Amino acid sequence: MFPISVMSVTQTLPKSTRLRTLGMSAEIAARLRTMIEEGELPPGARIDERAFCEMFDVSKTPLREALKVLVSEGLVLHRQYIGYRVAPLDLDELRSTFETLHGLEATAGELAAARLSEVAMARLERKHQAMLEAHAAGRRTEYFRTNQEIHQLIIDGAANPVLAGIYAMLMSKVHRARGAANADMLRWQESHEEHEAIMAALREPGRPRLAQVLRQHSENTAKEVLTVVARTLSEPAGHIATEAKGKR
Structure with a gap:
């Protein structure tokens, strides 16, 4: 109050x-x-x-x-x-949310494999290129946002509004935890490599590996996010006075 x-x-x-x-x-x-x-x-x-x-x-x-x-x-x-x-952040809630998201990512991959349009695929290629440029330039925030847009395009390509609604609700619960983990430079590089694998799966005829690749990427992301969150929960929280002044 x-x-x-x-x-x-x-x-x-x-x-x-x-x-x-x-x-x-x-x-x-x-x-x-x-x-x-x-x-x-x-x-x-x-x-x-x-x-x-x-x-x-x-x-x-x-x-x-x-x-x-x-x-x-x-x-x-x-x-x-x-x-x-x-x-x-609530570690147990995050863990349960990610477990559900793994299945949704895989289901979206199965549906998008058959339903993703050529127009949507062209947009994915453009977004992927923008993400590569952000990665090469070290623009972490731009990379993170474009990364999320790529995942959303795949969810949209599944053409299942119920799945999309559930996905949006769950992502809102893990978004800031993913943002914290994205600050880890090693995971940033790993995520970049995994997105290359996702695009390769999207380009394959019939896209038979897409669901599996998306699920593996989701599991790898969850592992890193949960590790980062667990570490932050065990450390004393500092304040941001110095950082804030430095951003004026």
Whole structure:
């Protein structure tokens, strides 16, 4: 819960000022959400309000409005007198979610093998090339986003809306854990090589190996993500004041 004083300050501002503040808060919330989901703000990290106010060049009011949104989404925790932290990850829930995702990836591969259109395949080739360029240039965030887009194109190519809906729900649970693991440079290289294997399977006539290759990639990703999460859960969480100031 936010202190009453913060809510009352926002409510008593002139209407035009409130609108600007709320709009600013939405932008800040979006930027923080991306930082959390892509692993830039790791699970358990302390959110130094002063550092982020300096980083975004704002007062505490819009920052706290943004944090309130992230608290409601379960991405951030707030404790009175302690402050804000990125919500930790639940290792058991992640493990169970990944076990389900392995099967979905394989099923999507079986369906996409027969249903993927030439137009969709051409888009996959373009995305793969963009991912190769991001990898070669060391653009980790761009690589990660393009990687996700490739997986989504395969899911779309399966042409099964029920599968797509379940996949989206489960991916939302593991997305920021995958972002944290993606920061590991060794896994980044391994993932790059596995995506080459996925594209090779997609190019084969009939695509007989696609389901197997997708499942293996999912299992390898899960193994690394769970290892990284287990390690972070055993380490004391630091704060991000220095990093935030460095990104101004």
